[in-house]
Amino acid sequence: MTQTAAIIGGGVIGGGWAARFLLNGWDVRVFDPDPEAARKIGDVLANARRSLPGLLDVALPPEGQLSFHDTIAEAVTGAIWIQESVPERLQIKHDSFAAIQRACDPRAVIGSSTSGFKPSQLQQNAQDRGQILVCHPFNPVYLLPLVEVVSTAQNPSELIETAKGILSRVGMHPLHLKKEIDAHVADRFLEAVWREALWLVKDGIATTEEIDDAIRYGFGIRWAQMGLFETYRVAGGEAGMKHFMAQFGPALQWPWTKLMDVPEFTEELVDLIAGQSDAQSGHHTIRELERIRDNNLVAMMRALKTQDWGAGALLGAQEKAIRQGSELGQTAGDIRDPAAPVLTVHRAVPLDWTDYNGHMNEAKYLQAFGDATDRFMELIGCDAAYIASGGSYFTAETHIRHIDEVNAGALIEIRTRVLGGGGKKMHLWHEMYEGARLLATGEHFLLHVSLETRRACDASPALDAALRRFADAQADLSPPDGAGRSIGAPR
Incomplete structure (x- = not known):
């Protein structure tokens, strides 16, 4: 029996969610007042169709049916998963949740793609607070498996387990954070790296391309398959993490970063960064960069699948489940x-x-x-x-x-x-x-x-x-x- 997901907000993230569900056999119902929503989601789907199926060595289920609707009430009809991906303004989100809960199945999971708001903020004034969770994905949603699931005491354990089960079945890794914090976990790391990068550009230490080279040719590859703590455990040699901490712990006292300070976003800094970025990547269109990104992600994740490691282990588990059925x-x-x-x-x-x-x-x-x-x-x-x-x-x-x-x-x-x-x-x-x-x-x-x-x-x-x-x-x-x-x- 085909299951139905509703996507409220069809931008880059909403479109990625639509592709993730649709290509895993779900029917998808979309609400977005943007008259260009169908075209924009069509562009995302075109990229997903050329890349996602090739991650697996078994065919995905037959693609579901995609439909667009004029109201939130129409879109959520029959949906057991509702993903909110509207702009990051709390009032807009509250208005969206109110419209969703007036019309949706009370047993449906309502996930929010918010990258910054805590679930307790999203649940304020809601008709049923326990129905709303943070389910924060990473772009491109149709390829990257991580989704941060953030709950509060208002969320019943049954709903949390239902959410995690659904996300796992469409090939994602639900990272359940049981204590809320602004920006969750992953974006806090990204924000720290982003702030340091802004200072390095502003102070003339490195260009945007040089900073990207430092990431993609160095620690970024290590992080892709082992993360942070396991990478540093290996760096500690045979003595492991304790030796690493003893050896490099004193560096925490040194003035290596400016993480608690942010450069002012002046027009000069914006122009400097935008100009360097244009010189670095301006010879490609955004669609070309998306396809290059997808090619690289598919190749890396398939390589990890042969080792049954990291994101590749998730793909192997998804393949096994598809084969068994x-x-x-x-x-x-x-x-x-x-x-x-x-x-x-x-x-x-x-x-x-x-x-x-x-x-x-x-x-x-x-x-x-x-x-x-x-x-x-x-x-x-x-x-x-x-x-x-x-x-x-x-x-x-x-x-x-x-x-x-x-x-x-x-x-x-x-x-x-x-x-x-x-x-x-x-x-x-x-x-x-x-x-x-x-x-x-x-x-x-x-x-x-x-x-x-x-x-x-x-x-x-x-x-x-x-x-x-x-x-x-x-x-x-x-x-x-x-x-x-x-x-x-x-x-």
């Missing part, structure tokens, strides 16, 4: 018709799988078919536990035919047949499709191997029986076009 989560016993080709891959082609022509490159075809082989091996019982016991399949031969072009963002699926199998051998045939369009075929011949002797040997009786079930059921099917074909043979 789909055909890709089936066991061999769940498959009632072993004569039918088996779905082994269902995913979007990520941005980093394409070459200079904008097409999926040769290595990624092999990776996709390799993933299909791995999934089929897992299906018949050659899983991590079996491999740990000392047996596995090694690929002996592969032949790939490139039938049609594949571009980034294409939703592909691979279906797998067994052309032969039993004993030491497994002969697989993969077909890759985008919709009804055949993109490529992959033929793989594998041998079962003892990981102790590194020699071919018979599979276990259970594994052999599971493989023969598919091989025998598919033995009478017509041979697939291209099977056994060598390079250069007639098509």
Whole structure:
């Protein structure tokens, strides 16, 4: 059953929320009085559609329905999640909450994207204070997983757990702050760094580009995967955090920063910073910078996924949940018709799988078919536990035919047949499709191997029986076009 989210305020943050929910299969209802709201959210969605699906190695749920409404009351109808992203003026937020609560389901979660107001301030004069939480995201909302969930004693524990569960299911990390403070946690760090950067520019110590270089080539990369305290723990060497604190603690007494002092925002300072920023980045449009940012974030987060670390671990957990609820989560016993080709891959082609022509490159075809082989091996019982016991399949031969072009963002699926199998051998045939369009075929011949002797040997009786079930059921099917074909043979 499709769930519904309402977005009140469709700017950059509201549009990001809309994309996050929509691309995770939710229907999204938007209220924003700006006549350009549909176009602006459309721009955000275009970026999200090209980047978010490629974070995962499994397809996201089918996209929900997006609709725009003339009143808040219309927008919140049927919504179980309502995200307020109106301008950072307390009276506007209070007016918005009043309109929301006059019309919404009393069980719905109302989250505020506020970066500065405390939840107790938002809850003032509300019809139901306990329904309103701070749910502060980070831009781009459709890619970055952190959302600061800030509650008060007015919020029932059940509502807080509901909110955290919903956010987790759309791939976010709800960081629950149980004690409120102005600007929450993350923005307080950003504000401290921002104030210091302003002084460094004003005092002529560094330009905007030099400051950005210091972050992106140095501590920013470390922070992206370990954060602050874990990074400093490592910096303490074998003695850990205690040694780090003893070694660098005295520096806290030195006049290294001006965090309690802010330079005056004169026209001269604004012009200086704006001019340096134009020189640094003005050759790109904002849309180009957004796409560059998204490409980099996708590549970094996918790299972290291979290590099951940080933001990548969240992606892995989301993939697992999606697989378990789909055909890709089936066991061999769940498959009632072993004569039918088996779905082994269902995913979007990520941005980093394409070459200079904008097409999926040769290595990624092999990776996709390799993933299909791995999934089929897992299906018949050659899983991590079996491999740990000392047996596995090694690929002996592969032949790939490139039938049609594949571009980034294409939703592909691979279906797998067994052309032969039993004993030491497994002969697989993969077909890759985008919709009804055949993109490529992959033929793989594998041998079962003892990981102790590194020699071919018979599979276990259970594994052999599971493989023969598919091989025998598919033995009478017509041979697939291209099977056994060598390079250069007639098509």
